[in-house]
């Protein structure tokens with residue numbers, strides 16, 4: 107369960123570039139919920155995920171994850187609670203290390219340095235099995251460097267990596283945005299099955315209104331650093347892509363530049 111209260115984030119405080127990225131955000135997310143997060147550019151979506159991951163420290167407010175107050179805890183101290191997958195498949199993994207080494211590092215997240223068990227036969231077999239389940243043929247390339255893989259292959263592995271350390275919360279930051287439509291569909295199916303299998307509490311930022319409604323159990327819209335829409339249950343079921351676009355128009359007070367981009 108995630109409990110965010112009165113969250114505020116100001117970047118560059120006291121400088122001419124001061125920016126209030128989030129203000130007065132209150133959000134309680136039940137264990138196992140899958141929340142899709144939408145909002146225009148600069149709305150504060152990535153900042154919200156950054157606060158949960160510990161990359162961004164709040165200016166005010168409180169963040170509790172699974173009963174632990176993590177408000178001031180840096181990323182490393184909450185790595186066993188929270189995993190994050192980014193839009194750029196290069197961000198969440200190390201290109202010069204092999205697939206197997208990346209998986210071993212991911213599995214060791216949140217443990218004290220030096221305590222990671224050696225990469226023995228059993229662990230190797232376990233990693234290979236997890237990779238084989240992707241059906242991408244990567245189990246025969248465990249010694250290949252990550253940088254040799256396509257964006258989609260890396261993103262699929264990033265999702266597996268996100269589940270290896272037993273994190274309870276999964277943060278997805280436009281993780282299919284850089285993929286071709288076929289691969290994006292595959293990665294979303296994989297996302298859904300990993301979320302279900304591991305009972306992850308999930309927040310997924312997306313610019314695709316279709317994705318925002320097709321996946322998850324709840325949708326929130328951020329605008330100007332605040333939550334302006336929070337729908338779940340029947341209210342959400344009755345919402346269509348057009349409704350979300352109309353809401354975008356309303357909160358922005360202007361027409362969208364490119365409706366087609368949002369509907370895809």
Ligand SMILES: Nc1ncnc2c1ncn2[C@@H]1O[C@H](COP(=O)(O)OP(=O)(O)OP(=O)(O)O)[C@@H](O)[C@H]1O
Pocket residue numbers: 117118125126127145146147148149150151152153154
């Ligand atoms: N490290 C930073 N320093 C200064 N300003 C920042 C920083 N990170 C984000 N911002 C600003 O905070 C605001 C919110 O940014 P954020 O990246 O959270 O938006 P977003 O909703 O994720 O946008 P996008 O859809 O474009 O990714 C923006 O005005 C952005 O320029």
